[in-house]
Amino acid sequence: MNRTIAFTLGAVMAVAATWAAAQEAPDALIKRVASDVVATLKSDKDIQAGNKKKLYDLVETKIATNFDFLRMTSLAMGRNWSKATPEQQKALAAEFKTLLIRTYSGALANYQNHVMEFKPLKMQPSDTDVTVRTTVTAQGGQPIPIDYNLEKTPEGWRAYDVTVGGVSLVTNYREEFNNAIRESGVDGLIKTLQAKNKS
Amino acid sequence: MKLKPAILASVLVAALCAGGAVRAQVSDPIEPVNRAIFQFNDALDRTLLRPVAQGYVNVVPRIVRNGVSNFFGNISDAFSAINNALQGKREPLGNDLGRVLVNSTFGIGGLFDIASEGGIEKTNEDFGQTFGYWGMGPGPYLVLPILGPSDVRDAVGLGIQTYLDPINQVTPWENQWELIVLRAIDTRAALLGTEDLLSGAALDKYTFVRSAYLQRRRNLVYDGKPPKDED
Numbered sequence: 001m002n003r004t005i006a007f008t009l010g011a012v013m014a015v016a017a018t019w020a021a022a023q024e025a026p027d028a029l030i031k032r033v034a035s036d037v038v039a040t041l042k043s044d045k046d047i048q049a050g051n052k053k054k055l056y057d058l059v060e061t062k063i064a065t066n067f068d069f070l071r072m073t074s075l076a077m078g079r080n081w082s083k084a085t086p087e088q089q090k091a092l093a094a095e096f097k098t099l100l101i102r103t104y105s106g107a108l109a110n111y112q113n114h115v116m117e118f119k120p121l122k123m124q125p126s127d128t129d130v131t132v133r134t135t136v137t138a139q140g141g142q143p144i145p146i147d148y149n150l151e152k153t154p155e156g157w158r159a160y161d162v163t164v165g166g167v168s169l170v171t172n173y174r175e176e177f178n179n180a181i182r183e184s185g186v187d188g189l190i191k192t193l194q195a196k197n198k199s
Numbered sequence: 200m201k202l203k204p205a206i207l208a209s210v211l212v213a214a215l216c217a218g219g220a221v222r223a224q225v226s227d228p229i230e231p232v233n234r235a236i237f238q239f240n241d242a243l244d245r246t247l248l249r250p251v252a253q254g255y256v257n258v259v260p261r262i263v264r265n266g267v268s269n270f271f272g273n274i275s276d277a278f279s280a281i282n283n284a285l286q287g288k289r290e291p292l293g294n295d296l297g298r299v300l301v302n303s304t305f306g307i308g309g310l311f312d313i314a315s316e317g318g319i320e321k322t323n324e325d326f327g328q329t330f331g332y333w334g335m336g337p338g339p340y341l342v343l344p345i346l347g348p349s350d351v352r353d354a355v356g357l358g359i360q361t362y363l364d365p366i367n368q369v370t371p372w373e374n375q376w377e378l379i380v381l382r383a384i385d386t387r388a389a390l391l392g393t394e395d396l397l398s399g400a401a402l403d404k405y406t407f408v409r410s411a412y413l414q415r416r417r418n419l420v421y422d423g424k425p426p427k428d429e430d
Binding site: 099102106107110140142143145165166167168171172174175176179180193 | 392410414425
């Protein structure tokens with residue numbers, strides 16, 4: 001009997017947690033993830049000592065889970081996306097994800113008490129696509145605007161582009177992907193990304 | 200013979216005007232030359248600029264380095280004021296004038312950035328942005344020797360700023376060169392730590408930098424609110 005209650009309660013809580021995540025406002029989501037990651041960076045001695053694997057895992061489990069890599073990859077691929085088979089698309093998204101996590105981990109390794117501020121989010125309840133605007137200021141530095149584009153999904157808000165100082169990640173990779181595909185096709189791009197991620 | 204400059208000028212003007220309309224297409228007609236200069240700059244950076252900047256950071260205390268940055272920042276604030284005036288942007292103009300005034304006097308010739316501490320933000324306008332504000336497109340992409348990524352519009356802007364640079368008035372010329380070198384080191388030192396990030400992220404550094412540069416400049420021309428481009 002108790003077991004059934006516990007089980008039911010557990011199930012209800014799991015559903016409630018998913019529901020809460022789905023209801024979480026996009027700016028609240030970014031705020032939560034950022035403060036969570038910063039707390040870990042400040043407390044984790046291994047990461048501070050330069051443990052790259054641990055930093056990578058942190059980015060993969062805390063940050064990457066809030067990104068829609070398939071969508072990101074399709075946007076960066078542009079017209080070439082439809083030329084790729086579903087298997088190729090999956091492989092591309094996986095490699096692109098690894099590349100971005102590696103890059104992002106590298107950036108976080110230089111983290112030192114940056115201050116993150118949020119601009120007020122103007123958003124209607126019916127919106128399914130929003131831009132959360134933030135600025136990040138390093139000590140003694142100029143504030144750098146960082147914008148996150150998020151889309152509403154059944155699992156909650158998922159980011160599909162980040163724009164730093166006006167430079168969109170997706171747009172920046174579009175030309176790179178385009179060139180690689182023009183030179184050696186979709187498989188060529190997958191190989192290039194794989195080689196890059198192994199280096 | 201006389202026709203040549205005229206043709207060149209009209210091509211340039213046509214390119215600049217077209218620049219705004221066909222933004223989705225990156226204009227890089229002299230890509231092979233640009234790539235060669237990019238390689239040269241990269242090699243120069245690895246062998247000379249980066250090690251010198253790193254040495255500077257290692258040896259010179261932070262307070263002195265900040266003073267150096269602030270001093271050159273004060274000069275660029277003055278140029279920013281000129282460009283805000285040329286774009287008729289009153290509030291940022293007031294910011295820049297306030298900054299130069301406060302930092303030049305209470306900040307002892309710009310060595311201390313008191314204005315920033317007082318909450319008067321930098322606005323960082325330049326001649327390239329002023330041209331852009333008045334409707335001029337970026338024109339073809341350029342990689343300048345030593346100076347790095349640019350485009351025709353920004354290169355012209357940079358030329359004007361260099362011509363008007365108050366450091367040109369410094370005598371004797373040895374001191375002038377010292378200041379020019381110091382400014383170069385200060386600029387490079389601010390970018391330390393970004394190289395690995397770039398090599399890590401880019402499949403082809405050249406296209407990656409080009410795309411980022413053009414996006415960044417476009418963003419600055421529109422003061423952070425560029426119209427969405429349809430592609």
